Amino acid sequence: MPKRPPATTATCSPKKGKTAVVNPLRDEDKLKFAMKSAAEHFWQRKEPFTCVQWGQQVYAELGYHDFAVNDAGSRIKLNGKLREEAFDSAGSEAAKWLRRNRVKRDADKIGALPALPGPVPQSAEVPVPTQQALQAQAQAQLEAVDVSALYESGALLIPKLLTQQQARECLGALSNEEALEKRETHLRRSTGNGAAGSYFTIRQGQEPPALQAIIEALRDWPALEPSPTPAQRDSLLLRYGCGGINFAHQDQGDFAWQAVLLLNPPSEFEGGALYVTDVNESPLSRREVPFECEGDVIVFAANSTAPLKKKGRNMYHGMTEVTRGQRFAIGMFQGAG
Numbered sequence: 001m002p003k004r005p006p007a008t009t010a011t012c013s014p015k016k017g018k019t020a021v022v023n024p025l026r027d028e029d030k031l032k033f034a035m036k037s038a039a040e041h042f043w044q045r046k047e048p049f050t051c052v053q054w055g056q057q058v059y060a061e062l063g064y065h066d067f068a069v070n071d072a073g074s075r076i077k078l079n080g081k082l083r084e085e086a087f088d089s090a091g092s093e094a095a096k097w098l099r100r101n102r103v104k105r106d107a108d109k110i111g112a113l114p115a116l117p118g119p120v121p122q123s124a125e126v127p128v129p130t131q132q133a134l135q136a137q138a139q140a141q142l143e144a145v146d147v148s149a150l151y152e153s154g155a156l157l158i159p160k161l162l163t164q165q166q167a168r169e170c171l172g173a174l175s176n177e178e179a180l181e182k183r184e185t186h187l188r189r190s191t192g193n194g195a196a197g198s199y200f201t202i203r204q205g206q207e208p209p210a211l212q213a214i215i216e217a218l219r220d221w222p223a224l225e226p227s228p229t230p231a232q233r234d235s236l237l238l239r240y241g242c243g244g245i246n247f248a249h250q251d252q253g254d255f256a257w258q259a260v261l262l263l264n265p266p267s268e269f270e271g272g273a274l275y276v277t278d279v280n281e282s283p284l285s286r287r288e289v290p291f292e293c294e295g296d297v298i299v300f301a302a303n304s305t306a307p308l309k310k311k312g313r314n315m316y317h318g319m320t321e322v323t324r325g326q327r328f329a330i331g332m333f334q335g336a337g
């Protein structure tokens with residue numbers, strides 16, 4: 001039985017001009033120890049397992065539960081060779097067992113996803129505000145926000161940056177093939193990123209005006225310095241059904257901040273709270289930020305480059321399981337994948 005993980009001081013090699021931050025998920029010695037413990041876990045249970053289940057067990061041995069395997073921030077080589085080495089070191093019987101019980105991939109069904117609701121009928125009497133007016137309104141709201149909690153904890157709820165009607169209209173306008181890139185990415189346990197959820201990239205220039213207005217306003221908001229580059233400005237339409245979960249991850253791209261806009265009423269689902277977590281904090285703690293109303297936006301620190309009050313933080317984010325209903329949202333400031 002492995003007794004305790006070795007104390008190591010491995011660091012990620014910093015990119016030019018960036019602070020070096022230890023990422024425990026990339027600490028080779030700790031990882032090897034966790035791999036051996038994971039080998040013992042499966043060996044003792046005598047159940048076949050997939051490579052992804054193996055990876056998730058390795059993370060769990062390190063104290064990281066519901067973490068995405070192979071995402072941008074925690075990509076580690078949990079390949080077959082290392083797995084066999086771990087089983088070898090767990091004992092020759094375990095190694096033999098592994099050879100007999102290796103499974104390629106479990107047949108993971110795509111969880112039931114809610115249908116996109118379709119366009120919302122426009123009321124003829126209400127004049128549609130101009131893009132400029134929408135943006136000025138969002139800017140004025142942002143100016144009044146107290147951002148100290150964002151730098152303190154890494155996440156901040158901005159209530160009603162869109163009205164309920166605008167949020168509903170955004171969802172309606174995005175329920176349209178023209179607005180979305182063709183490829184839908186599914187969250188699945190077998191790929192290690194989550195379950196019962198999916199996302200589409202919104203086509204450039206197809207963002208509904210109210211969404212475009214808050215993207216521009218957030219982009220120019222001095223609280224979120226530095227501003228995202230054009231490559232960091234993609235938006236995603238996310239949908240989750242019952243059982244939907246988004247494992248803790250970091251997204252591609254280096255922009256320090258990201259934001260999520262809720263599109264449907266919180267009464268339509270339970271669970272589904274966005275959280276941030278700092279992998280350099282021991283024990284690992286999560287800060288959940290529940291939405292209060294559709295149209296709310298949560299801004300959060302996306303990685304180790306966000307200038308938070310406490311130095312050396314390395315933020316990940318995820319969404320707790322949706323235990324009832326459906327949840328639609330927009331993820332903003334995604335780097336080009």
Ligand SMILES: O=C(O)CCC(=O)C(=O)O
Pocket residue numbers: 236238246251258259260273274317318319329330331332
């Ligand atoms: O649905 C959520 O709350 C999380 C979405 C997410 O991971 C993102 O927008 O980057």
Ligand SMILES: [Fe+2]
Pocket residue numbers: 249250251317331
């Ligand atoms: Fe994300």
